[in-house]
Amino acid sequence: xxTATAFDVNNVSGLDGLEEVFRExxxxxxxxxxGVTGSAEDAKDIVQTIFLRLLERGFPTDFHKNPRAYLYRAxxxxxxxxxxxxxxxxxxxxxxxxxxxxxxxxxVDDEIHGRLYxxxxxxxxxSAQIVILxxxxxxxxAQIAKMLGVSRATIAVRLFxxxxxxxxxxxxxxxEES
Numbered sequence: 296x297x298t299a300t301a302f303d304v305n306n307v308s309g310l311d312g313l314e315e316v317f318r319e320x321x322x323x324x325x326x327x328x329x330g331v332t333g334s335a336e337d338a339k340d341i342v343q344t345i346f347l348r349l350l351e352r353g354f355p356t357d358f359h360k361n362p363r364a365y366l367y368r369a370x371x372x373x374x375x376x377x378x379x380x381x382x383x384x385x386x387x388x389x390x391x392x393x394x395x396x397x398x399x400x401x402x403v404d405d406e407i408h409g410r411l412y413x414x415x416x417x418x419x420x421x422s423a424q425i426v427i428l429x430x431x432x433x434x435x436x437a438q439i440a441k442m443l444g445v446s447r448a449t450i451a452v453r454l455f456x457x458x459x460x461x462x463x464x465x466x467x468x469x470x471e472e473s
Contacts (some may be wrong), residue, residue, distance in 0.1 A: 340377075
């Protein structure tokens with residue numbers, strides 16, 4: 296059977312608005328994924344993966360309550376998975392790649408971003424969402440609270456604690472004492 300006949304668009308139930316959802320939310324998913332992974336390629340893959348899963352499985356029951364929050368959470372979870380997998384990967388490249396000159400600033404920036412992404416990956420998904428919404432998407436505490444269905448005070452307290460936790464994780468990765 297050819298791939299053209301294996302998939303029948305008429306059999307997809309409840310996905311009439313998938314294209315509209317894509318147009319409305321794909322940029323948010325991309326920005327979120329890029330902010331966590333630091334990679335445009337990974338961010339594009341995450342957008343494709345999320346919408347492919349929606350296409351294959353349909354909209355979950357809680358999707359229509361708050362599609363933005365659902366897709367945002369999916370993007371964070373996918374991005375964190377990629378960061379965790381990347382941490383376990385061992386680089387086996389050509390020696391020439393390691394000897395290319397790079398500016399000191401670029402190396403330091405990459406190292407800082409890498410440590411930050413790894414630290415965020417150590418947080419639970421909901422905590423990572425809050426940090427990303429606040430610092431990557433510049434959402435206010437009130438906006439984050441509305442999206443996640445909690446009080447603004449809860450978000451403010453969690454952000455305070457999460458910043459302290461991230462500092463501790465980063466210091467530990469640098470071998471410093473807290």
